[in-house]
Amino acid sequence: MHKPQDDTENNSELEYSMASLAAALADASRVKILCALMDGRAWTATELATVADISASTASAHLARLLQNNLISCLSQGRHRYYRLTGSDVAKLLEQLMGLSGISHPSPIVRTPVSLRKARTCYDHLAGEVAVRLYDSLVKKGWLQADGTALTETGRDHFSRLGIALGDESKRKACCACLDWSERRYHVGGSVGAALLLHCQQKGWLTRTPGYREVAVTPSGKLALRTLFDVITD
Template sequence: MLKPSQPVGNDNALEDAIAAVATAMADASRVKMLCALMDGRAWTATELGAVADIASSTASAHLARLVKGHLITCLSQGRHRYYRLAGQDIATLIESMMGVSWKRVDGIQTRTPLRLRHARTCYDHLAGEVAVSLYDALIAGGWLEADGAALTTNGVAHFRHLGIALNPTSRRKACCACLDWSERRFHLGGDAGAALLLHCEHKGWLARTPGFREVTITASGRLALKNLFNVDA
């Protein structure tokens, strides 16, 4: 007679972990805070409380819950404490959830701020219509592999020529096709996407709106994107 195998560890560990993440996010105020942190910056509890329209004491409790759930991290600098997303994987999760949620709200497209759809940050890379057009241009120009998983040799050379600094020792993906929740098409993510956004910002081709994900393409940026990538921004 066969003996039943002995249980090893927790057979429901994965399910329990998923439930814990969902529980940590299952509050409108905490979701507002997470969405605010999608601009890639570190925010104080006071700032995040204002975004969520809740009292500071309530904000602190919510932030502690998000830290415990490993969705955000807390950084201390002098007397101040700052909060930011725990990493690119968390940003990707939130962006994906935005896309799924977007489909379940009737008429939401008509209320979407046009400037936010045009250009915004997706944690540490560019998103929106401009980013999608830029991704398509990189594919068409042979700078990017067809699946968006890597820059081609030609693409690496062009990035180097433009002065876009890539990190060869980064632990994150060098490149990835990130699904844009408003456009339902891909934009450039990974280390290459982050480097491209940083380069555009340093060149003055775009300007961020403080405290928001919205990005404004400047006149010099429109000219550069047209000349370099044939993208009409």
């Protein structure tokens, strides 16, 4: 007869896994690599070594550690290998850690560049001041549930009318309130947040700088955000 696994053993395995994950994050170079991957793109080891200001061999060791802890995944195309975050859950964890690091001091000094505070990517969705205002507006309009966990029926109807195509929600969380590390408030994450960002890019309302997280709101984007979502951008 199979003997049930002892709860103590299960707890020990969980604690070990948590400690291993924390240790993988406890290195400045590895954190730089992960933050670079927050733009949602796949990067080469050479590119990540450059952004982390480390040698190629050191970057290789760090990438192996991050792969071991399932924080990143590796994609192969021909002779090239590319690295990216494992998924939106990892991006959300990093965003929350950024927030915690910013409030760990009694009077935090905001050193975030203005361009990043205004609008940036958080993996595959929009973050920053504009995204927080958008979240608040969607809740106020009754399109998004107050806790940010789902669109309302009214919200789904309006998204459909606007032509915002929602992704396959069976593969990831449909919607979530993602804590914005620079604003200390929520922006929209999950497949809804990804669909919003993609739609705004396709419409030319937002433009991204290749290789960076900054997002710029175009003149037509300012008009659309104001008329469609009641979001005023400076």
